[in-house]
Amino acid sequence: MWVPEKHRTTWEFYLGWQPELQTKMRNFLVNARNTGTVPNMIGWHNLGPSPGDVPETLSRYYRPLENELGIPGRPLPVVIEEHGSGGAKDFEGVPGSMIKHWAEFERYNVDHAMMGIYTNPGLLGNTLRRTSAGLKPNAGWQMMAWYKAMTGTRVDVSRWDTRRYLASDGVASWDDELRTVQILVGGEDNDVDVRVLGLARRGLTAVTNARIGGFRWNEFPDKVGGIDLPDSAVEFAVEAPMTGTYRLEVGYANGTTTTSTHQMYVNGAAAGTVSYPSTGAWFDGPTQDRAGRVAPVTVQLNAGTNRIRLQKGVGYAELDYAELKKTDA
Template sequence: MFAPHLTRAAAIGLAAVLLTGGLAVPAQAAGATLTVNVAQQFRPVTHVASGGLYGLAENSRPADSTLLPIKVNSLTQPAPGVGQRPNGQPPGGDALLIAPQADRAGAGQYIRMPDIYPDFPYRWVSWNDWLAKVNTMVNARLSATTVSNVLGWELWNEPDYTWNTSAAGSFNDGWTRTFRAVRALDAQTPIVGPSTATYNRSWMQSFLTNARNTSTLPDIICWHELVDPARIAGDLADYRNLEASLGISPRRVSINEYAAPGEVDVPGRIASYVGKLERGGVESAHRAFWYEYGTMNGLVVNNSQPTGTWWLYKWYGDMAGSMVTTTPSTQTGLDGFASYDGTRKIVNVVFGNEAGANTVNLTGIGALGSSVRVTLLSTPSSGRFSAVTAPATVSTTTRTVSGGQLSVSVPNMVATSAYQLVVEPVSGVPAYQQRYEAENASAFRAARLTAASASGGGYVGRIDNSGTPRTDSYLDFVVNVPAARSYTMTIGYANGTGATATQGLAYNGGAWSTVSYPPTAGWGQFGSTVSTPVTLRAGYNVIRLAKGSPFFAGGTGFAELDYIQLT
């Protein structure tokens, strides 16, 4: 989605905020409360909403140094041979050309196929033209044998607005025809859709019924949330009810465009979006594209300088362990998201979208001890052209925990700003994160699972595939170390095959080595470790453990991964 869409916003009933670029004032009055239940951990930290539509451009824009700290989950990028010219810019962001940089950041990507066309709304030519373009795009991807981070084919974009029914026939029939054309060439890459501009139950019901009846259901269901974050919970719940009523097995859900023009660069508003997307259980969510290529949608200015909103995503990127439940007073005011890293005993809360004096109530923090250090930071709404070198420290205090609970007052909040509340034992935490849970890593063609014996309760299994860049199974760990030197990397694992298994190890795109995993007591039974040296640079590094990967022919046997630890 980009600026020309504004002319059709009124036609589909979007909120006035979309039309004006202005931001509505939160309805909740000052004095709101956000409750954070640290004992109620509901999913691993995977930074689901740290993604972007057209976030990257060719020639490594923005710089890698701006991507690694925000732990980019995934991207939606234009198709190979992109013709799309958003806002008068030349075509850019070709999925295959930006793939090396996305790979360096540990990010997957969806390929948006109709962006082969130059205009928006897309100008339909003919079925012969479209199917020829489908063949060209898919074959270009199949020929790109070093690209392994493609998560799916997005067959069309906003068909409730851009599909030319009079020229191309019904979208449902067009979906079936396009789905089958892609599958005839590529039977393995997931298919994403319908990618509507808004969630509409009757539209979705018609689409799903046809897709079910023609065996063309998308692997990943997608739509856009560009109107109001307060809609997200209801839309997701309604979709799940609809899915079940039609006898369709649960699909993965991506909201691959979120936030209106007047919201996308407002960190307080984004805190509300991310909180609702996390609680809603989506697999991925991408910042909407409104302006320039190669800026992560306004997070970066001058290719390498962070804006105020970037710092919200940096706080998000710092989260590790498990997401924990946040409960706002209402769906329209103060809101946010939070995590708990049980290894370091750090509670990280990010919130905003409210003015005045408000309160964050924390429960279930008894494991941090009776005395804690509470640090409060803020980041402003600077827009997409003003750099913010660092967030502001509002306060640092020592507080007493009573009954595992703590109430923190936050005075003088600005509704457009975002805030970070970090709570940790007063005795201190390790100087840098040493343990990285596998379930927090970027997992490609593998499954996040749970086990009582696993560190943090989670692990990654079914790391089974090798031999093709569409099916290779691997994990990318984005780690941050204080100095350039050799570290001992300890890997927690399970191997129930009864024989030694192997995986490939590479870091920062360097040479491959082999890690061997002797057999253990069984699958999902953890406690065994192996260790190997890794030479890392100061700051951020990407460590890959792979059954198969480009330039690595494939491991032997099978192993499940619990964590890595750097010492």
């Protein structure tokens, strides 16, 4: 649609408490209402260090303006076209900085938001790092991957430290099918206490297992090490859509000079060996960027949930991830 220049505000920075910007938004909405061109969603830029700018503008200025003007279809979905700290070029790569913005977007039902990507060209908005082995994800990328992987429905998170506005914050979800609460927390250098309430109302009254993961800015996330004793093992569940042959790819590092192995068990039965040729480095070593490789192995799975156990064999290996793929066999 064509909009007169004086009413073109959706591309601009918007803070509702600034009279000039509020007047521009008012003019835009009045014109859209009067000409029958109300957009399907409304968006604005919001670069700045404070995660509270968007909820303040949204709840105290924009939503009341929609109601005052009687905008059809209100409340319109809100899109934050650009957010971040602005001056700090590494903002998007710092999980603790990002998550405080995400938490506020979740609380105030922002439809979706986009980070700034124009600093440090080629690094996907500062979420990649340059290494001797090429571009590698940093902790900001990994935090976004965790956020993307959250399943289920949103769970309310209360900011527990109200003494300092820019203290830690978080996002959470509940997956009813998996009976799992997923929580991402960050924002400060020191330890953070997280209280999870209402588990009994979710039916979690017996044994509850907790998995806690974290990562530094430039390290591989969630490596599993210490598989060093004869009975040391990693066990996890996988879902197979049908009975058949699958390819299991295990990301690993083997900093020794010889091939290491794990004994594999599927649903309690011995199912062969996974071999890990030397990578020449561990995940947290000085040459960690060359550490990660993939060890493939074929497994027979039943339709539904299967439990796979990787138990220490010969030598030593650290594990990064396991990915399941259906074969043609």
